[in-house]
Amino acid sequence: MTRRVIQLDAFGGADVLQLREEPIAPPAEGEVQLRQVAMGFNYIDIYQRSGKYPLPLPTGLGHEAAGVVESVGHGVTDFQVGDRVIYMNAGVGAYADRRNVDATKLARIPDGIDEIMAVAVFFKAMTAEYLLHRTYPVKAGDIVLVHAAAGGVGQILSRWAKGLGACVIGTAGSDEKCRIAREAGCDHAINYSQEGWVERVIAASEGRKAHVVYDSVGRHTFLGSLDCARKFGTVVVFGAASGPAPSIDPELLNKKGCLFLTRPSVFPHNADAAAFRANADAVFQALRKGWIKPSVSARFPLDKVADAHAMAERRQNAGSIVILP
Structure with missing residues (x-):
């Protein structure tokens, strides 16, 4: 089986983003393989692509995606084939149509919330969640x-x-x-x-x-x-x-x-599975209460991800940008 994935060999402008096709191995122990339905774009992706937050090269890009479990590795008991899941803390490499992900980095998407709407808000809402409840508990x-x-x-x-x-x-x-x-x-x-x-x-x-x-x-x-x-x-x-x-x-x-x-960061607040899933539940509850309303400015296919970056750098998006396989 193969997958389509965005990679970069050098830092720079949006033109360094390259779409490649490569083999994907079966999920290892503790992993699941996802067919990714939607990927999130976040400004940290630009920082990492440009080298402001440098990564070891070559590298993938992207932190969050939502998808469907296609297969599970040995020892995975929390998820099964067909589950709809989301992640934002599994390391860079979310810009892909398939990906193997550590099962401890996944949370279920509740019924009634589709993958595109979930990924449109998830990373951003997880950021808001810790800012409003732990960095400064707003009352x-x-x-x-x-x-x-x-x-x-x-x-x-x-x-x-x-x-x-x-x-x-x-x-x-x-x-x-x-x-x-x-x-x-x-x-x-x-x-x-x-x-x-x-x-x-x-x-x-x-x-x-x-x-x-x-x-x-x-x-x-x-x-x-x-x-x-x-x-x-x-x-x-x-x-x-x-x-x-x-x-x-x-x-x-x-x-x-x-x-x-x-100067806080979202990742330490979601470093273990229990905290991550509890915080994700808080996000989905706020979504159901109407305290979060998905706002999608644009959707780009994976082969046009450079256009998504260009839109964000020109500050033309008032809401979220979603990347589709």
Whole structure:
């Protein structure tokens, strides 16, 4: 049996992504073989493709996919042929139409949720899940600032935080994206590409400032994020879409109000099977409650994955990008 897979031999632009056909072995002990129905695109894929987050070469790309179990290796008891499953922490290599995956990295997709909708939100929703429940446990009445609120993670963060009872202030890079942010549940939406956005955020909070700031933009928003957080507030940097956040003297956190600053990651929060599956259950429950609403900007076949990367780098997607076999 063979599979089609995206690989790269060098870092660079989207043109380094190569579609290849290669043999696939039967699943080893503890593995299952998946026929992948849909693959997720995430901005970390661009960081790894470009070499910002370098990987050993040659390498595959992609972290999440949903599919159907086609065969199981020796010792696998949690899954059987025909099960619909999803993963996001099995190592790079998800851009493929078939893949052997460690069974401990899989979670079942509940009935009533299709693979495309699941993969459209899963990695992003798993990110939102730990940000909202462990990095800073959001509670009713909190003021939450979400940068890039019209993006894939931003929309989920905004709607889920609203479901938890928070007042959500979102920022986005255009007036059109501010409209999308409001549709995603933001009480206020502010264009951070315009002068005075910090003052408008503070005004939207009625001068109280944010309990927590979720910043995935980085360089363009980071220093402003510190000004938007209240005394003893938390600033969470979990991405760098505009470039790395500038280095600061820790004393600045004291001057801004004894702020807490953290740079967390989704993977340590899902390092073991029990935690991963519990967090996945929380995501699917939020999906059923309507706190997460899948938003797919575009779908690309595997042989057009370079176009998916180009769309994201031009910031033309307001929601998720899904890759199909």
